[in-house]
Amino acid sequence: xxxxxxxxxxxxxKAYKETMEVLEKKLALLQQALWxxxxxxxxxxxxxxxxxxxTYIGRVVYPLDxxxxxxxxxxxxxxxxxxxxxxxxxxxxTPMAGRIxxxxxxxxxxMLPAGCEKWRLKQAEINxxxxxxxxxxxxxxxxxxxxxxLFLHIGQxxxxxxxxxxxxxxxxxxxxxxxxxxxxxxxxxxxxxxxxMLKMTDTAENPWHIIEANDKKYATAKIYRxxxxxxxTRIGAARFQKAAPAAExxxxxxxxxxxxxxxxxxxxxxxxxKKELDTYQKRMDILGxxxxxxxxxxVIVYEGWDAxxxxxxxKRLTEELDPRCYEVVxxxxxxxxxxxxxxxxxxxxxxxxxxxxAIYDRSWYGRVLVERVEKLTPARDWRxxxxxxxxxxxxWSHHGIILLKFWLHIDREEQLARFKSRxxxxxxxxxxxxxxxxxxxxxxxxxxxxxxMLAETSKSHAPWTVxxxxxxxxxxxxxxxxxxxxxxxxxx
Amino acid sequence: xxxxxxxxxxxxxKAYKETMEVLEKKLALLQQALWxxxxxxxxxxxxxxxxxxxTYIGRVVYPLDxxxxxxxxxxxxxxxxxxxxxxxxxxxxTPMAGRIxxxxxxxxxxMLPAGCEKWRLKQAEINxxxxxxxxxxxxxxxxxxxxxxLFLHIGQxxxxxxxxxxxxxxxxxxxxxxxxxxxxxxxxxxxxxxxxMLKMTDTAENPWHIIEANDKKYATAKIYRxxxxxxxTRIGAARFQKAAPAAExxxxxxxxxxxxxxxxxxxxxxxxxKKELDTYQKRMDILGxxxxxxxxxxVIVYEGWDAxxxxxxxKRLTEELDPRCYEVVxxxxxxxxxxxxxxxxxxxxxxxxxxxxAIYDRSWYGRVLVERVEKLTPARDWRxxxxxxxxxxxxWSHHGIILLKFWLHIDREEQLARFKSRxxxxxxxxxxxxxxxxxxxxxxxxxxxxxxMLAETSKSHAPWTVxxxxxxxxxxxxxxxxxxxxxxxxxx
Numbered sequence: 001x002x003x004x005x006x007x008x009x010x011x012x013x014k015a016y017k018e019t020m021e022v023l024e025k026k027l028a029l030l031q032q033a034l035w036x037x038x039x040x041x042x043x044x045x046x047x048x049x050x051x052x053x054x055t056y057i058g059r060v061v062y063p064l065d066x067x068x069x070x071x072x073x074x075x076x077x078x079x080x081x082x083x084x085x086x087x088x089x090x091x092x093x094t095p096m097a098g099r100i101x102x103x104x105x106x107x108x109x110x111m112l113p114a115g116c117e118k119w120r121l122k123q124a125e126i127n128x129x130x131x132x133x134x135x136x137x138x139x140x141x142x143x144x145x146x147x148x149x150l151f152l153h154i155g156q157x158x159x160x161x162x163x164x165x166x167x168x169x170x171x172x173x174x175x176x177x178x179x180x181x182x183x184x185x186x187x188x189x190x191x192x193x194x195x196x197m198l199k200m201t202d203t204a205e206n207p208w209h210i211i212e213a214n215d216k217k218y219a220t221a222k223i224y225r226x227x228x229x230x231x232x233t234r235i236g237a238a239r240f241q242k243a244a245p246a247a248e249x250x251x252x253x254x255x256x257x258x259x260x261x262x263x264x265x266x267x268x269x270x271x272x273x274k275k276e277l278d279t280y281q282k283r284m285d286i287l288g289x290x291x292x293x294x295x296x297x298x299v300i301v302y303e304g305w306d307a308x309x310x311x312x313x314x315k316r317l318t319e320e321l322d323p324r325c326y327e328v329v330x331x332x333x334x335x336x337x338x339x340x341x342x343x344x345x346x347x348x349x350x351x352x353x354x355x356x357x358a359i360y361d362r363s364w365y366g367r368v369l370v371e372r373v374e375k376l377t378p379a380r381d382w383r384x385x386x387x388x389x390x391x392x393x394x395x396w397s398h399h400g401i402i403l404l405k406f407w408l409h410i411d412r413e414e415q416l417a418r419f420k421s422r423x424x425x426x427x428x429x430x431x432x433x434x435x436x437x438x439x440x441x442x443x444x445x446x447x448x449x450x451x452x453m454l455a456e457t458s459k460s461h462a463p464w465t466v467x468x469x470x471x472x473x474x475x476x477x478x479x480x481x482x483x484x485x486x487x488x489x490x491x492x
Numbered sequence: 493x494x495x496x497x498x499x500x501x502x503x504x505x506k507a508y509k510e511t512m513e514v515l516e517k518k519l520a521l522l523q524q525a526l527w528x529x530x531x532x533x534x535x536x537x538x539x540x541x542x543x544x545x546x547t548y549i550g551r552v553v554y555p556l557d558x559x560x561x562x563x564x565x566x567x568x569x570x571x572x573x574x575x576x577x578x579x580x581x582x583x584x585x586t587p588m589a590g591r592i593x594x595x596x597x598x599x600x601x602x603m604l605p606a607g608c609e610k611w612r613l614k615q616a617e618i619n620x621x622x623x624x625x626x627x628x629x630x631x632x633x634x635x636x637x638x639x640x641x642l643f644l645h646i647g648q649x650x651x652x653x654x655x656x657x658x659x660x661x662x663x664x665x666x667x668x669x670x671x672x673x674x675x676x677x678x679x680x681x682x683x684x685x686x687x688x689m690l691k692m693t694d695t696a697e698n699p700w701h702i703i704e705a706n707d708k709k710y711a712t713a714k715i716y717r718x719x720x721x722x723x724x725t726r727i728g729a730a731r732f733q734k735a736a737p738a739a740e741x742x743x744x745x746x747x748x749x750x751x752x753x754x755x756x757x758x759x760x761x762x763x764x765x766k767k768e769l770d771t772y773q774k775r776m777d778i779l780g781x782x783x784x785x786x787x788x789x790x791v792i793v794y795e796g797w798d799a800x801x802x803x804x805x806x807k808r809l810t811e812e813l814d815p816r817c818y819e820v821v822x823x824x825x826x827x828x829x830x831x832x833x834x835x836x837x838x839x840x841x842x843x844x845x846x847x848x849x850a851i852y853d854r855s856w857y858g859r860v861l862v863e864r865v866e867k868l869t870p871a872r873d874w875r876x877x878x879x880x881x882x883x884x885x886x887x888w889s890h891h892g893i894i895l896l897k898f899w900l901h902i903d904r905e906e907q908l909a910r911f912k913s914r915x916x917x918x919x920x921x922x923x924x925x926x927x928x929x930x931x932x933x934x935x936x937x938x939x940x941x942x943x944x945m946l947a948e949t950s951k952s953h954a955p956w957t958v959x960x961x962x963x964x965x966x967x968x969x970x971x972x973x974x975x976x977x978x979x980x981x982x983x984x
Contacts, residue, residue: 054814054816057815057816058812058814058815061815062811065803065807066806066807066810066818066820066851067803067806067820067822067853069815070819071815071816072816073816078571078572079570079571080570080572102815104816311557311559314558314559315557315558318558319554320550322546322550323549323550323553323561323563323594324546324549324563324564324565324596326558327562328558328559330559335827335828335829336827337827337829359558361559
């Protein structure tokens with residue numbers, strides 16, 4: 001892509017001025033339209049050293065309303081970033097609906113030799129990241145975001161000249177260092193590396209735009225034209241979509257029936273329970289500290305029927321853990337801010353640092369459970385969620401996160417008995433609501449949703465365990481045993 | 493406080509077991525009550541090395557529901573913390589209404605010689621921090637939070653024994669380092685330092701509780717009793733308050749009348765405007781980079797009448813700034829999450845890192861403007877806000893933040909003209925709402941509020957500038973000139 005680019009493009013002063021006046025007005029109007037249509041936009045600036053990324057970002061935001069965009073510089077890898085999966089810092093900075101986020105340098109850098117080094121990766125691991133990165137972009141665009149990727153391209157001669165000019169001036173000399181000169185001297189090799197990076201991440205939906213940047217006027221105008229073009233196309237699509245919403249089809253599940261095959265009558269004797277609980281809790285405490293020492297993190301997901309005993313189960317699991325090592329994250333209905341982001345955004349924000357444990361009490365699986373059954377989300381969106389969630393969990397596991405997911409299973413009769421006993425107990429009445437009774441009526445629909453979820457998203461690096469929970473004690477022991485076995489295997 | 497403590501307290505096994513059973517149940521019930529009454533609680537664990545902070549935190553959370561508390565370990569000072577005012581990392585981690593936050597080590601440490609060193613402070617600056625810290629606690633309790641400060645006290649002999657025991661075991665040896673032994677050897681001096689720290693921050697409302705911790709059982713029971721005591725008292729107060737809300741009095745302002753004395757007819761010629769705007773913008777660009785180089789940060793507050801031209805003014809100010817250096821923070825009605833915190837919490841979250849600029853489009857002054865006039869907040873609360881805001885801004889300035897506040901002033905006739913022209917322009921109609929007309933009817937009440945705000949909160953380290961804004965061009969130049977003059981003075 002780069003080597004065949006004609007870098008001798010230019011624009012004279014007069015043509016430039018006239019062009020820009022029109023383009024600036026247009027971009028400002030398009031920003032308003034994006035805001036009204038609630039479309040989030042991500043703009044990526046990549047390119048050679050001294051290709052002018054900072055300058056062009058300044059030029060692009062010039063006509064924009066500063067209250068509705070953000071600029072992030074991503075080349076420094078700080079501790080917070082290093083202790084989480086590679087894409088985390090991009091995820092948490094994705095724009096809200098209607099806003100524009102500009103990244104100065106991007107997630108694609110990990111595919112360059114220097115990026116590998118910074119993140120201490122072996123070349124063989126790069127393929128994982130290639131998949132993760134493309135999945136990330138796909139997820140954002142699937143949720144309605146627009147991604148525009150710009151690569152600023154200059155020639156070797158031009159770069160050398162710019163470095164020299166920078167070095168000459170007292171106030172800019174600090175901006176050129178040895179690694180810059182190394183890039184210039186090894187230009188041919190770096191060109192190949194960039195080419196590969198671009199090729200690996202150039203997709204039909206999210207293509208790279210090469211900006212010939214030897215001539216600043218030409219480059220500015222081309223960047224503007226590219227942005228305007230892509231935004232206009234996206235807005236056109238949004239208006240079209242609004243006119244004709246995709247048809248929704250309710251779907252019956254016809255695959256493997258896991259829940260119906262799960263026995264619910266397994267139980268455990270009180271004496272055995274006490275003894276094992278004590279043993280397991282002590283073991284958990286030790287493993288928690290071992291996780292910390294080895295800087296691995298653990299994510300546990302709790303899902304299950306209403307009244308299945310999630311709260312008490314979590315309580316036993318964490319009881320002997322060092323409270324500085326874990327966090328329980330209760331997931332309720334999303335806030336307006338969360339709704340204005342990709343649905344996975346809020347879970348990224350709570351992702352544990354290396355060495356820590358996060359326990360999600362309900363989770364991103366709400367997308368294919370309550371949102372499906374209650375028709376809060378169109379079928380095409382929750383269907384896509386299986387892939388999105390698998391991609392996300394794969395990405396986490398590439399970073400070394402250990403992931404376990406539990407479905408606490410009780411049968412209908414047990415649920416009814418628990419609902420009734422809650423209603424009769426003044427101390428527990430607050431735990432039972434009209435909504436619980438309504439959910440209960442949709443048992444069959446939920447069973448479809450759970451079975452399909454288990455079939456679609458149980459992976460070796462992120463397995464589901466169905467936990468027989470008619471006996472709360474049995475359920476607690478089973479969860480702890482599963483966690484302990486997994487940790488001992490992973491931390492060996 | 494410490495030297496006179498009798499450390500020979502203890503509890504036998506049987507008494508301990510019986511006591512704890514009762515206390516654990518009680519604490520669990522109190523947590524529910526806190527949640528129902530929406531009272532946020534902050535618990536601080538301070539004390540000697542090896543006094544058992546981690547262990548006791550584990551014991552305290554044991555009976556608690558893990559979904560409603562958080563534990564933060566605060567002894568490591570990371571880059572993110574260092575680039576913001578000292579109290580920032582505590583502010584952003586204050587609990588939501590009804591939740592409990594436990595800090596392992598606390599904001600009081602800055603008063604110890606080691607804390608001074610970590611934060612590179614001169615001893616003379618400590619007085620600032622003493623004021624800031626007490627103001628922080630006062631603000632939290634004034635807003636309804638409960639703060640419980642525990643100091644774990646052990647003797648020199650006991651500490652030596654514990655360090656030795658830790659060193660003996662392979663898995664705990666790493667926990668003892670040179671600084672620990674230094675504390676033990678210099679016990680007498682450290683005792684004095686701790687005494688001073690405790691004395692400086694022991695207030696009637698937020699007292700320190702000394703926990704004699706040579707005997708673990710005794711200490712555990714005393715910690716539980718202290719927590720239960722304080723929580724019960726706080727809950728009692730909450731129930732009492734609910735029964736008898738404080739009377740509200742509307743207040744007329746009788747102080748200095750700044751707005752009425754502000755001329756609104758000042759203006760600037762087009763040619764002069766163009767020339768000066770260009771000069772100022774170029775200067776702003778240079779000063780922005782200088783701020784970054786000197787790692788100073790700048791906070792600018794915009795307040796003003798509806799239609800006074802805030803948006804356009806901000807636009808001109810930022811137009812030539814490097815977009816990676818600044819962020820514009822539009823402030824609207826608070827979200828439910830924000831409402832569940834102290835009203836200043838959301839502004840702390842957006843505080844710029846050292847070297848950066850944050851421009852707040854409306855701000856924390858909403859507390860004494862719209863919340864006062866619209867009676868959204870009781871008079872005793874917005875009256876207290878003057879002190880709270882002054883304390884906060886003083887704390888920021890102690891960190892080196894440069895703070896400027898602008899009131900964009902237009903007169904009634906000019907506002908009417910602008911409202912009408914907005915209503916007639918299809919492109920600008922969205923900018924004018926029923927609410928704007930309603931606010932306009934309350935002009936006199938707002939004038940009271942603004943004048944009082946200016947009189948109460950204009951300080952040399954955080955001055956208000958009233959900007960004559962009937963001429964938008966004049967207003968833009970005046971803001972930029974003020975910013976430039978301040979920065980040149982501060983960065984000299």
